[in-house]
Amino acid sequence: MSLSEKGRTYVLFAIVVLACALGSLTQTVMNSMLGGVEADFGVNASVGQWLTTIYMLALGITVPAVTFLSQRLSLRNVVFLALGLFLVGGIVDVLAPTFGVLVFGRVLQAVGAGITLPVLQSIAMTRFPKGQNGTAMGIAGIAMGFAPNIGPLIGGALVDSWGWRSFFWLFIAIVVLLILAAFLLIAREDAPMRDARFEGVSFLYSALGFGGLLLAFSNAASLGVQSPLVWVPAVVGIACLVFFVARQKRIEHPLISMRIFESSRFRISFIAQNCLFASFMGITLIVPLYVQGLCGGSAVEAGIVFIPATILAVVVNPLAGILSDRVGARPVVIVAAALLTVGAVSMAFMDENTPLWMTTLMQTVRGMGVSALIGPLNSWGMSGLPREIMMDASAFFAAVRQACASLGTAIMVLVITSLSATAQSGAMDMSFAYQAAFGISAVLAACVLVVVIAKVR
Known part of the structure; x- marks a missing residue:
């Protein structure tokens, strides 16, 4: 039975949403499985952390x-490339005899995830009729919001029950199903520009630029x-990104x-959106530190603390998209x-005596704001672009977003680390270190509110 044009679009979109969600899930699921991996391979926490760092860098x-x-490549082949990298990476990781092999598998998965992110947004903006883009982008937001939040919970449950390799068996099974669905249901089509040339110098600048900043x-x-392991890659990254942007403006085929x-x-x-991601991604690390480190x-x-907002994201993401349309x-x-701002500002006043239910409520309010922002803000921003550069916008924003999310997280952790040392000397209350970190997130959230009130029309 042949599918209609609309049906083919829906099937393509569903497969890419699931693939992107799987990539986002894989990025965070390792956070709660690091202990098991480190014990199996005999590596310490600083080495084990490279499983998450390398994923972020490669993506x-x-x-x-x-x-x-x-x-x-045709869109069908781009999807197959991403899923193929997922599959090979999953097989490498589930059979990994050493830590280095495990890291290599993570790199392959990250490259696959890096392909799906801009493809998903481009499909939402170019394959759906005008008036449905917000809805499509809202559904896409599930992959960018819900999946990474649920990752640590899934990883923790699996590592405690069947060990960390069990996740990769599950990962492989899902990828195989997606490959079969893509083979049977995604229509064949020609590549847009078979003679497109790869701009190697620009890619080198972007790799050193974004890679340097993410590493820093x-x-x-x-x-x-x-x-030096912070400021040297930061300086190199900033310089290379300046060269990258300047070159894109100068050459004929950027x-x-x-x-x-x-x-x-x-x-x-x-x-x-960069303020948004800098604000909320760090919270996924800071809240566990606060609950376990300060509150015991x-x-x-x-x-x-994350469960209600994560569950509600499945409803709020598409609902916000529908409403924006x-x-x-x-x-x-x-x-x-x-x-977002109310939840973030409220969290800046939490201390060691704040009950868990109150922390959960604040995070839920905050999480609902994030879920309702991602899709509508993205579709509104991209709706002003010509169709032929939608993928350019999706790709560049996805790369910058990763850097901003990493920057926001780093600043919050640095604040907690430095102020905690002062608090241990008795100069201040330990809770102030966490309040300051949550306060940075609140300031970034307030910036989002100011921008949308002043500029979104």
Whole structure:
């Protein structure tokens, strides 16, 4: 039975949403399985942390090249490439005899995830008719919001029950099903530009630029800004990104077209969303530190704080998209940004005596704001772009978003680390260190609210 054009779009979108969700899940699931991996391979925590750091680096480096892949290959083949990397990476990891082999498998999975992120957003904006883009982007937001939040919970449950390798068996099974679905249901089509050329110099600049910044921010959380392993990659990263942007404006066939910034909508959305990701991604690390380190709670209690917001995200993400298509993005994003800001500001006043239910309530309000913002703000910003540079916008934003999320996390961890040392000397209350970190998140959330009130129309 042949599918209609609309049916093929829905099937393609569903497969890519699930693939992207799997990639996002894989990024965070390892956080709660590191202990088991470190014990099996006899590595310490600083070495084990590379399983998450390398994933982030490989993903950030891959994303800018997706524009070229989308020109040279058909969308069907791009999806197969991502799923193939997932499958090979999963097999490598489930059979990994050494820690180094496990890291290699993680790199393959990260490259696959880096391909799916911009492809998903591009499909939502180019394959759906006008008036449904917000809804599509809201559903896509599940992959970007719900999946990474549920990752640590799934990882913890699996590692305690069947060991860390059990996740990769499950991962492989899901990927095989997605490959079969893609083979049977995604229509064949020609590549948009078979003669597209790969701009190697631009890719090198972007790899060194985004890779340098991501490495610097990741190291900053544990080494401090004075370390050469922080400021050297940061300086190299910033310089290379300056060269990258300048080159894209100068050459005839850029890796990523900087025409994306000619749209005022995209510029506004770009600023607001980077503040959003810097604000909320760090919280996924800071809240467990607060619950376990300051309040003396368990890992389970730390996980409970995220559960209501994570469950509600499945409903809030698509609902916000539907509403933005029907009543416009402005009222939806203002209400969502207000929820984000109220929740974030409230959390800045928590101390060791704050009950767990109150912390959970604040995080739920905050999480609802995040879920309701991602899709509508993204679709509104990209709606002002020409169709031919949608993938450029998706790819560049996905790479910058990773860097901003890492920067926000690093700053919050640095604040807690430095102020905790002062608190241990008796100069201040220990709770102030966490309040300051939550306060940084609140300031970034307030910036999002100000931008959407002032600029989103």
